Amino acid sequence: MNEGVEWALHCCVNLSWIGPDQAVTAAKLAAFYDLPTAYLNKQLQALARAGIVSSSPGPRGGFRLAKAPARITLMDVVAAIEGPEDAFRCTEIRRQGPHAASQAEDPSPCLIDEAMRRAELAWRRELAAQTIADIRGKVEERAPDFPEQVRDWYATGKA
Secondary structure, eight states: OOHHHHHHHHHHHHHHHHOTTOOBOHHHHHHHHTOOHHHHHHHHHHHHHTTSEEEEOSTTOEEEESSOGGGOBHHHHHHHHHOSSOSOOOOOGGGSSTTOOOTTTOOSOOHHHHHHHHHHHHHHHHHHTOBHHHHHHHHHHHOTTHHHHHHHHHHHOOO
16 A cells, blocks of 8 residues: 555645645645655545545645545445555466466366455455544544644644
């Protein structure tokens, strides 16, 4: 999984604290974590195409959440950034090499493929069961002052 997923998740949590009334530029979102703006903007555009954030052009434009944080799952963000493809792709290498059995000789499914698909399904279910609101709530439990610090920085920070 590329680092863009982490960046996108953090931006979604921060946007949830800022609220739907204020759009935040990609430059300002990037500056909060000292990230490259151009690369973060690609992640934000992917989130916009997936309907997770909305973007508005112009001097007062930027990004904001397009849905309530409780309606955005971690899996939604992962799929927006990484795409819907499976993380593991079996290429049937067991059918190659000097000891390979043909499909006719061994029609059984690849056990490695089965194990990886079960693991990926569990991983996807876990991500789909957690929302941006869940993460936001856990952060607020651990660091109750952080949401206000985020809002203050975005209101007065430089970017």
